[in-house]
Amino acid sequence: xxxxxxxxxxxxxxxxxxxxxxxxxxxxxxxxxxxxxxxxxxxxxxxxxxxxxxxxxxxxxxxxxxxxxxxxxxxxxxxxxxxxxxxxxxxxxxxxxxxxxxxxxxxxxxxxxxxxxxxxxxxxxxxxxxxxxxxxxxxxxxxxxxxxxxxxxxxxxxxxxxxxxxxxxxxxxxxxxxxxxxxxxxxxxxxxxxxxxxxxxxxxxxxxxxxxxxxxxxxxxxxxxxxxxxxxxxxxxxxxxxxxxxxxxxxxxxxxxxxxxxxxxxxxxxxxxxxxxxxxxxxxxxxxxxxxxxxxxxxxxxxxxxxxxxxxxxxxxxxxxxxxxxxxxxxxxxxxxxxxxxxxxxxxxxxxxxxxxxxxx
Numbered sequence: 001x002x003x004x005x006x007x008x009x010x011x012x013x014x015x016x017x018x019x020x021x022x023x024x025x026x027x028x029x030x031x032x033x034x035x036x037x038x039x040x041x042x043x044x045x046x047x048x049x050x051x052x053x054x055x056x057x058x059x060x061x062x063x064x065x066x067x068x069x070x071x072x073x074x075x076x077x078x079x080x081x082x083x084x085x086x087x088x089x090x091x092x093x094x095x096x097x098x099x100x101x102x103x104x105x106x107x108x109x110x111x112x113x114x115x116x117x118x119x120x121x122x123x124x125x126x127x128x129x130x131x132x133x134x135x136x137x138x139x140x141x142x143x144x145x146x147x148x149x150x151x152x153x154x155x156x157x158x159x160x161x162x163x164x165x166x167x168x169x170x171x172x173x174x175x176x177x178x179x180x181x182x183x184x185x186x187x188x189x190x191x192x193x194x195x196x197x198x199x200x201x202x203x204x205x206x207x208x209x210x211x212x213x214x215x216x217x218x219x220x221x222x223x224x225x226x227x228x229x230x231x232x233x234x235x236x237x238x239x240x241x242x243x244x245x246x247x248x249x250x251x252x253x254x255x256x257x258x259x260x261x262x263x264x265x266x267x268x269x270x271x272x273x274x275x276x277x278x279x280x281x282x283x284x285x286x287x288x289x290x291x292x293x294x295x296x297x298x299x300x301x302x303x304x305x306x307x308x309x310x311x312x313x314x315x316x317x318x319x320x321x322x323x324x325x326x327x328x329x330x331x332x333x334x335x336x337x338x339x340x341x342x343x344x345x346x347x348x349x350x351x352x353x354x355x356x357x358x359x360x361x
Contacts, residue, residue, distance in 0.1 A: 016287065016316050021045045024308055024318040026294045026334070029057020030080075032324030033277040033288075037088050040284035047316065048278075048286060049308065051293040054271070055278050057324065061271025071270040076100070078254030078263040080273065083157050093279040095272060097256050097264040106226045114222050118262055130220035141217050145252045146260055148202050151190045152253060158183060210244040236352070297321060297334050308334075328353065 023039050025032045028050030040046045054060060058073040077097060085091065102117035115126050120139065127135040161180040191199060205213055210231030214224040228239040231248040238244070256262040266272045278288055293311040300306050307317035323330040331340060331348055 016047060016289075017314055019045075019317075020307075021047050021316070021318040023047075023320045023322060024049060024316060025322045025324060026308065026330070027051070027057060027324030028055040028274070028278070028288060028290065029324045030059040030274045030277055032057070032322065033274060033281055034084060034088070035322055035324075036286045036288070037277055037281035037284055040281055040286040046281070046286040047318075048281070048288045049292040049294050049310070049316070050288070050290045053290050055288070055290065056271045056274035059270040059274045061269030069269055069271075071266075074270045076263050077266050077270070077273060078256060078261075079250075080254075081157060082255060082258075088277060088280040090273075090276040090280065093276040093283075094268075095276040096267040098267055099256055099259075099262055099264050103263060104226055104229075106222055108222055112222075114226055116226065118259070127220070127223055130222055131218070134218045134220050134223055137217055138223075142261070144198065144201065145249060147194065147198060148205065148249055149253045149260060151194055151202070152249075154186055154190060156253070158186070205245040205249055207242060208245045209240045209242055210248045211239040213245045213248065214239070294334060296336060299336055299339050303339065326353070327351065 022044035023036075023046045025036045025046065025048045028048050032048060033055065036046045036048045054062060060072055060074075061069050062072055063069050064072070085095065099118070101119075102115050102122075104114075104116045106114040108114075112129060114130065116123055123138060124135045127138055161176075161183050194202060210228055211224075214227055214231075218224050218227075227248070230251040231239050231244040232241075233247075233251070235241075235244065235247055237247075252261040254261065254263065256264040268275075282288060294308045295311045296309045297305050298307040298309060298315065298317075305321045306319075307315060308321060309315050323334070325334070328348055328351060332345065
């Protein structure tokens, strides 16, 4: 299976010509590989085309210095959905998570420090060094965030309701309305279960700056600074930016082996996540090519995509193309000129791609 489905170079790409796939995935990052795995498991013929010699994208392990391997971009795991880990059997494919303990160490200029981790008694003892009031409030803070995460979980794992496009079937419209009704019914039922106070606090958390949220809970600056890192990491904002409260919640949504809010290292580096997903995809029948750079999408006269052209000129046909590349790369560099509306391309040209630090999400 590995030899049949994992290949590299021009000869491998030419071997796929003459075959029309159900789906092509541009880029072998962890998201593209996940899409390929699920499509292949659904019985579709799928090929992943990765430009580099190694899979992983932002979740990659490379030997930068001879004898030493590094996670080059993404460096921690927690936000990979448990349903994906379970359904793709990633642990069977080699994924091994190593819990962080402690989770944070914050030194102070006066020689003191704050150490936090999964041990609740340790947290209470550590926070008490700075504020007994905060030590009492911290478990309540964690419990509220956990309730908010339980409220969000079904929404994260459910397909969002989308507007139907170009369909006139009564059956399709009825099915769509039933799906939307069921989705919003679950959403409202979960909202009511929070209670009025938690619901108001939840809305405040979504919209407010993280600094406001943390000031409402705590008084010790060292604790607020430590918790505030979860509100800005992966963003270009600050703790005073409206909406950063949601980022704070977002970093508590993840889990490790069933324990909420616990982040983990990955044995073998973050590339082991991508490797496990690629093994699941290959086992399901997906073809994965490295050193297979896509230079352009093939767009027919009707505006539909029918395949890709590789950098070596090889054409690979498909009924559908998914891109794991950035929107700018996909639409500005891979889509042929004069295909997309001017307003759309203008917006893409002005998109901000400033670099941030990114745990795996």
